[in-house]
Amino acid sequence: MADKTLIEGIREALDEEMARDPRVFVVGTDIGPRGGVFLATQGLFAKYGPKRILDAPLAESSIIGIGIGAAMNGLRPVCEIQFADFIHPAYNQIANEAARMYYRTGGQYPVPMVIRAPYGGGVGGGLYHSQSIEATFAHVPGIKVVVPSTPADAKGLLKSAIRDGNPVLYLEPKKGYRMIKGEIPPGDYTVPIGVARISRAGADLSIFAYGMMHHFALQAATEAAAVGIDAEVVDLRSLSPLDTEAVLASVRKTGKALIVYEDNKFVGYGAELAALIAEEAFESLDAPILRVAGPDAPAAPYSHPLQEYFMVNSKTILAGIRKLAAY
Amino acid sequence: MSLDMMTTIVRMPKLGESVVEGKIGRWLKQAGDAVREFEPLLEVETDKVTTEVTATTTGTLLQLLHPEGAIVAVDTPIALIGPSGVEQSPAPAGAIARTIEVDQARSPLAARATGQSWVSPVVGRMAAEHGIDLSNVAGTGEGGRVTKKDILAFLETRAVTAPAPTDALAAWEQPGTGELFRPSEEQPGTPVSAPPASNLTAGETIPLTAMRRAIAEHMVRSVSASPHVTTVFDVDLSRVVAHRQANKAAYARDGVNLTYTPYFVAAIAAGLKRHTAVNSSWANNAVRLHKPVNIGVAVSLGEDGLIVPVIRDADALNLLGLARAVNDLAERARRRQLKPDETQGGTFTLTNHGTSGSLFATPIINQPQCAILAAGKIEKRVLVVTHDGVDSIAIRTMCFMGLTFDHRMLDGAGADAFMSTVKAALEDWA
Numbered sequence: 212m213a214d215k216t217l218i219e220g221i222r223e224a225l226d227e228e229m230a231r232d233p234r235v236f237v238v239g240t241d242i243g244p245r246g247g248v249f250l251a252t253q254g255l256f257a258k259y260g261p262k263r264i265l266d267a268p269l270a271e272s273s274i275i276g277i278g279i280g281a282a283m284n285g286l287r288p289v290c291e292i293q294f295a296d297f298i299h300p301a302y303n304q305i306a307n308e309a310a311r312m313y314y315r316t317g318g319q320y321p322v323p324m325v326i327r328a329p330y331g332g333g334v335g336g337g338l339y340h341s342q343s344i345e346a347t348f349a350h351v352p353g354i355k356v357v358v359p360s361t362p363a364d365a366k367g368l369l370k371s372a373i374r375d376g377n378p379v380l381y382l383e384p385k386k387g388y389r390m391i392k393g394e395i396p397p398g399d400y401t402v403p404i405g406v407a408r409i410s411r412a413g414a415d416l417s418i419f420a421y422g423m424m425h426h427f428a429l430q431a432a433t434e435a436a437a438v439g440i441d442a443e444v445v446d447l448r449s450l451s452p453l454d455t456e457a458v459l460a461s462v463r464k465t466g467k468a469l470i471v472y473e474d475n476k477f478v479g480y481g482a483e484l485a486a487l488i489a490e491e492a493f494e495s496l497d498a499p500i501l502r503v504a505g506p507d508a509p510a511a512p513y514s515h516p517l518q519e520y521f522m523v524n525s526k527t528i529l530a531g532i533r534k535l536a537a538y
Numbered sequence: 539m540s541l542d543m544m545t546t547i548v549r550m551p552k553l554g555e556s557v558v559e560g561k562i563g564r565w566l567k568q569a570g571d572a573v574r575e576f577e578p579l580l581e582v583e584t585d586k587v588t589t590e591v592t593a594t595t596t597g598t599l600l601q602l603l604h605p606e607g608a609i610v611a612v613d614t615p616i617a618l619i620g621p622s623g624v625e626q627s628p629a630p631a632g633a634i635a636r637t638i639e640v641d642q643a644r645s646p647l648a649a650r651a652t653g654q655s656w657v658s659p660v661v662g663r664m665a666a667e668h669g670i671d672l673s674n675v676a677g678t679g680e681g682g683r684v685t686k687k688d689i690l691a692f693l694e695t696r697a698v699t700a701p702a703p704t705d706a707l708a709a710w711e712q713p714g715t716g717e718l719f720r721p722s723e724e725q726p727g728t729p730v731s732a733p734p735a736s737n738l739t740a741g742e743t744i745p746l747t748a749m750r751r752a753i754a755e756h757m758v759r760s761v762s763a764s765p766h767v768t769t770v771f772d773v774d775l776s777r778v779v780a781h782r783q784a785n786k787a788a789y790a791r792d793g794v795n796l797t798y799t800p801y802f803v804a805a806i807a808a809g810l811k812r813h814t815a816v817n818s819s820w821a822n823n824a825v826r827l828h829k830p831v832n833i834g835v836a837v838s839l840g841e842d843g844l845i846v847p848v849i850r851d852a853d854a855l856n857l858l859g860l861a862r863a864v865n866d867l868a869e870r871a872r873r874r875q876l877k878p879d880e881t882q883g884g885t886f887t888l889t890n891h892g893t894s895g896s897l898f899a900t901p902i903i904n905q906p907q908c909a910i911l912a913a914g915k916i917e918k919r920v921l922v923v924t925h926d927g928v929d930s931i932a933i934r935t936m937c938f939m940g941l942t943f944d945h946r947m948l949d950g951a952g953a954d955a956f957m958s959t960v961k962a963a964l965e966d967w968a
Contacts (some may be wrong), residue, residue, distance in 0.1 A: 415687075466660045466686040496688040498660045538680050 215395045218388040220365035221251050225289065227399065228373045232287060235373060238265040239291025240265055240326075246281075247512075248293055249329060249388055272299050276305040282324040283312065287373055295330035295382065296342040300397055309378040310353030325372045329385035331423050331473055333522045337513035343474035343505075348380050349451040349483070355379040356450040357404055360425040362393045364448060367402030375404060384422035391426055395490065408462065413443035416467035416498075416535050419458060419484055420531035421447040424471045424523060440536045442469075450480060458484065459492050466497030467535050473523050476504035498538040501529035503531040543835060546595045548579065548617040550610045554878025557584050561748045562608045562616065566590070571599045572622065579617060585752030585844075587881070588874040597622050608860055609748065613901040656683055679785050700796060722769070749843040760905045763942040764820070768900040771957045777937045799835060800860035802913055803886055804962035807831050807853040810886060813956040817885050819906040825947050834884035835864060837871040838894075846904060848884040863901045865911055892916060898938035911942035911960070 215223075229235045236254055236259075243266040246253035257263040267274045271292055276287035292298045298305070305326065312322045332341030349356045355377055359365040365383070372379035384391075410425070411432050420428040425446045432442040445452065445461050462468050468488050470481035485500045503523055512518050550560050563581035567573055578590040579599070593599075600618040604610055657672065658864075661684055665672050675692045677684040744749050746754070777784070778801045789796040810817040819826045831853040834846040847867035849855070855863065870876050887904040892915035901912045919936045922929055939960065943953045 466658075493659050494663045495660050497660045538683070538685075 214392040215347075215362050216389045217362045217365045217384070217391045218249060218251055220359070220362035220395055221369055221383065222253065222255075223345065223395065224366040224369035224373070225252065226255060226258070228287075228370055229255065229263060232373075232398075234285065234287040235279070235289065235291045236263040236265065236286060237291060238267050238273070238274055240267055240269055240293050242266060242291055242509060244431065247291065249500065251291070251327070251383075252319050271299075271301040272304050274282055275301040278324040278326070279304060279309050279312065279322055282309075282322045282378075283320045287323055287325075289325045289327060289373060292328040294336075294340050294385075295328040295344045296339045298326075298328055298344055305348070305354065305378070305380075306351045310351050313377070314353060319454050322378050322455065323376045324378050325369070325375075326378065327369075327381045327383060329383045329388070331384050331386055332511040332518065333386040333423070333524075335515060335518065336511070336528065337511035341511035343472070345382060345450055346474055346478065346480045353378070355404055355452065356382065357448060358382045358404075358422040358450060359448065360384065360387070360420075360422050360446050361391065362395050364408075364446075366395055367400055368404065368425070368448065370399075371401045371404050374401065375455045379404070382422065384426075387423050387426055391423075393419045402447070402448070405449045405452040405454055407448055407456070407457040408446045409443065410446045411442070411444040413441040415441045415443075415465060416469055416532065417443045417445060417461040417465045418469045418471060418532070419445050419447060419461075419481075420471040421450065422473070423527075424473050427488075427523065427525040428471050428528055431523040433534055434525065434529050435532045435536070438533075440532060442532055442536075453484075453487075455487060455491070458487065462488050462492045463495040466495055466517070467538070468496070468500045469528075469531050470500065470504075471523060471528055471531075472502070472504045474505055475507045476502055477507045479504055498535055501531055501535050503528055543839075544621045545600065546597065546619040547615045548591070548594055550582070550612050550614045550616050551591055552612045553582065553584050553589055554882065555585070559585050559609055559611045562604050562610060563588055564606055565602055567593075567599050569599055571600055573597065573599050573619060576689065583748050584878060585748045586880055587876045589878070591616075593619060595619055614746060615900060622723060639651050649794060656681075658683075658686070660686050661689055663848070676833075696819060718820075718879045729925075747842065749845075753843050756905065757902050760902050763905060764903050765946060766900070766903060766942050767945045767950065768940050768942045769950060769953050769957060770898050770938055771954075771961050773937050773939050773961045774921070774965045775937050778964055779916075779935045781967050789858065792858070794858065794861045795865055796861050797864065798916060799864045799888070799890060800848050800857055801964060801967065802890070802911070803833050803835065803849060803852050803860050804857055804866065805960045806833055806888060806911060808963045809956045809959040811853055812959050813952065815948060815952050816943070816956045819885070820907040820908070820947060821906065825908075828885040830883075830885065832883050832885045833882075834887040835867065836887065836889040837868050839872065844879060845876065846884065846887060847871050847876055848882065850883065853931070887911070888913065892937065895916050898940050900940060901942050901944060903944055908947045909941055909956075912940040912942065914938035914940070 225237060237255065239247065241248055242252040242255045243261065243264050246256070252264060267277070270359050274292065276292050278290040281288045292301070309322045309324065330343050334340070344357055345358065349352060357368050357372060357376065357379060359368045369381060372381050374505050383538065410429060418428045418432060428444050432444050435442050443461055443465055445457060472479050472481045474480065481502045483505055485502060486499055505519060505523055511521055541699045553560060560582040566578050566581045570764065573579065573593040575594065575596045576592045578593050579593050582589055582591050597619045598621070600620045603616050603618070610616060664686070670689065670692065672684050675684045675688050678688055679685040737938070778798065782796055782798070786796050814827050817828050817831060819828065828850055832848050832850050833852040834848045836844050836846050838844050849860065849863045849867065851858065867880065884904065884907065886907055887910040889910060889912050890899050891899045892913050895915055898914040899912045901908050901910045914936060914937055916937045918933050921932050921934045921936065923932045939957065941953055941957050
């Protein structure tokens with residue numbers, strides 16, 4: 212079977228779900244005839260028309276508001292935020308309305324909507340096109356947060372998200388859109404939300420990562436194997452709900468935890484992972500929990516050499532692996 | 539850290555007359571925090587109470603010298619306070635706050651002093667579970683640290699070389715317990731510490747709290763010092779019950795919860811006034827008769843232990859005063875807010891074991907006092923009463939009261955005379 216790209220997995224999921232379920236529609240900026248800035252909806256406007264591929268004004272709060280209203284009235288909206296960096300004007304709609312509607316209405320109004328958002332740096336995007344936003348939304352109860360790191364998971368997780376009865380924030384590692392390739396299983400399949408995947412079994416230490424960082428972590432683990440370090444790599448896939456059992460089982464096996472995330476370190480998603488491990492698996496730890504994460508700086512620099520220095524990559528992860536293995 | 543002239547040393551205070559050490563409870567301030575004079579710095583637990591220790595000067599808390607849970611002798615330095623204004627200045631806005639180099643310098647791995655002495659949680663747990671002396675394990679970790687892998691390798695080697703099952707020590711490895719094994723120089727009566735529990739059996743070892751340690755030491759000392767004798771009286775509390783029923787509501791209006799304890803304390807005070815030999819202590823081969831009547835009341839703190847706050851000059855208080863004192867002391871004891879000296883100076887002790895359903899008990903004397911009175915469960919019982927020469931069966935509210943006394947100071951006749959007074963005071967309550 213020919214390898215496909217991560218963005219192809221997303222496009223296939225959208226196409227198949229729209230064909231399967233007439234309630235599914237997509238709303239976002241430049242997604243119509245243009246096919247979206249990353250071409251996630253390429254060809255779908257011609258196939259499904261302007262009523263199901265809606266070009267929205269440049270107003271993220273409205274895009275999410277349209278989705279909430281549609282979802283409360285029986286549709287299955289997929290809202291595209293062009294870059295995750297632009298999601299902040301819609302924070303109130305997401306955190307106060309979408310995430311809490313089901314609770315607030317005593318279960319009368321579920322909000323089955325998906326918010327797709329390309330996130331992460333390393334693409335020369337600078338301040339407004341490089342951010343990681345997962346920590347902010349994983350903190351909010353009532354909304355699920357998932358991040359695929361392979362084309363197969365991209366398709367299967369998006370299908371699960373569209374079929375889920377809750378709001379789901381579906382984060383797309385944009386640097387990996389065309390860089391990450393892999394097989395996509397034939398036919399209709401889903402990948403369950405809330406289940407992590409051990410992408411590489413190992414005995415010496417556990418690496419926890421997601422999205423683009425999972426891709427780099429696998430590369431680093433392969434390089435580490437060459438120097439005799441047997442690292443286990445866990446692709447979290449679902450940040451909320453988190454597969455805590457998978458995380459704890461891996462740490463209990465290896466005794467060492469390396470947490471990798473692209474976002475800046477302070478109060479990042481990895482801090483929650485570290486706390487979970489310290490609370491639940493303390494007696495299995497053979498070393499301090501180590502985080503490899505982005506610097507606590509205001510933004511990813513636009514200058515290419517500075518951006519390279521700034522981004523977590525397989526080399527910085529490998530340095531962490533070696534330190535932790537030697538401990 | 540150099541101790542220049544601007545640095546103030548905070549020392550473990552002496553929290554009461556007999557207190558020699560304190561446990562660092564909880565640090566309320568951290569190094570780097572600005573502190574004002576008299577602002578609480580930390581909580582200190584003694585075997586009696588938990589107290590806040592305040593800053594002795596205004597400035598910046600430079601260093602905490604002991605971790606939470608450490609037991610520190612009185613007057614030992616516990617924290618350093620420097621002059622104000624040495625706090626960190628805020629990072630310039632907009633600047634990259636930390637570079638990757640700085641991140642590495644403050645990473646936990648770089649900062650940790652390694653070596654064989656550092657035992658990771660999993661290594662500590664496995665060593666305890668398998669009874670491994672870590673000094674026998676070769677460490678391959680950073681700075682020679684014993685890693686989990688090293689333990690696993692050690693266990694594998696031991697399993698191959700040691701044919702016998704490792705969960706039972708050979709007979710000659712176990713300490714003997716019979717007469718033959720007792721060192722000849724040991725004097726009878728010297729408290730013998732129990733052999734250490736084997737760490738090979740399933741279970742967990744719980745370190746002693748300051749309170750548990752104090753209770754343990756006190757109990758062993760008391761039992762070995764005093765010949766304990768207990769005498770038990772059956773007391774009819776019908777009149778006390780009636781009085782309490784009649785006055786409870788009025789006391790409640792004064793904000794006082796009227797329990798049986800103040801009645802017992804009042805009766806004991808009457809007994810001690812009349813039988814002064816019971817209000818005494820053993821003092822270096824002499825008996826000290828006390829003038830004040832200070833009655834301690836044991837208050838249970840659940841699993842944590844118990845504490846005995848003292849009602850001073852109990853003989854000078856009426857029932858309302860006693861009830862108020864009992865309410866106040868018990869409440870503050872449970873909230874750990876007693877002042878250290880409120881648990882000292884007792885001349886007699888009352889324990890209300892009956893509240894937990896016990897009929898009668900033989901308590902251990904609160905040293906160096908002469909005696910302790912134990913009030914059992916208050917319950918209705920069938921009793922034969924004689925009225926005008928006619929026997930009849932009656933239902934009465936009864937309570938067994940035991941007096942455990944030190945037979946060095948007091949004999950049975952004196953103890954029973956005291957108890958008769960207590961009994962009469964309660965039975966004839968008006």
